[in-house]
Amino acid sequence: MSRKIIFLTLFLFTLVTSFFVASLTEAESTENFEDRRSRILDELSLAIDDAVLDEKYSCCIDPPCTMCYMGSWIWDDGICRCDEMIANGEDDKVCPQCVRGLEEGQCKYANETICELGPEVIS
Ligand SMILES: [Zn+2]
Numbered sequence: 021m022s023r024k025i026i027f028l029t030l031f032l033f034t035l036v037t038s039f040f041v042a043s044l045t046e047a048e049s050t051e052n053f054e055d056r057r058s059r060i061l062d063e064l065s066l067a068i069d070d071a072v073l074d075e076k077y078s079c080c081i082d083p084p085c086t087m088c089y090m091g092s093w094i095w096d097d098g099i100c101r102c103d104e105m106i107a108n109g110e111d112d113k114v115c116p117q118c119v120r121g122l123e124e125g126q127c128k129y130a131n132e133t134i135c136e137l138g139p140e141v142i143s
Pocket residue numbers: 079085087088100101102114115117118
C-alpha cells in the first residue's frame with residue numbers, strides 16, 4: 021500500500037515538473053526581440069552597478085560604458101579604468117565608447133574639465 025503511494029507521488033511529481041519545464045521553455049522561445057533585449061540590457065546594467073559598488077568600475081561617463089564590462093576593450097574581468105586613465109593622462113587607454121560619450125557630453129562629473137581628453141583622442 022505505502023509503495024503504491026510513494027510510486028504515485030513520484031509519478032505526480034515527475035508529471036508536474038515536466039509541465040513546469042515545458043512552460044518555462046515555451047516562455048523563453050515566445051519572448052519577442054524587444055523584451056529579450058530589454059531583459060538582457062537590464063541585467064547588464066545591474067551587473068555594472070554591482071561592479072561600480074565593488075569599485076571595479078571607474079567609468080567616466082553616466083550611464084557607464086558597457087564595452088569595458090563586456091571585455092571588448094583592454095580590461096578583463098568586467099572592470100573599467102577609463103576614469104583613472106583620463107586622470108593619468110593616458111587618453112589612448114580610454115575605451116571608444118567612453119570617448120564617444122564624452123564627446124556627447126556624458127561626463128559623470130559636474131565639473132566637466134575632469135573628463136577632458138587630449139586633442140589627439142578627440143576626432
Ligand atoms: Zn569604458
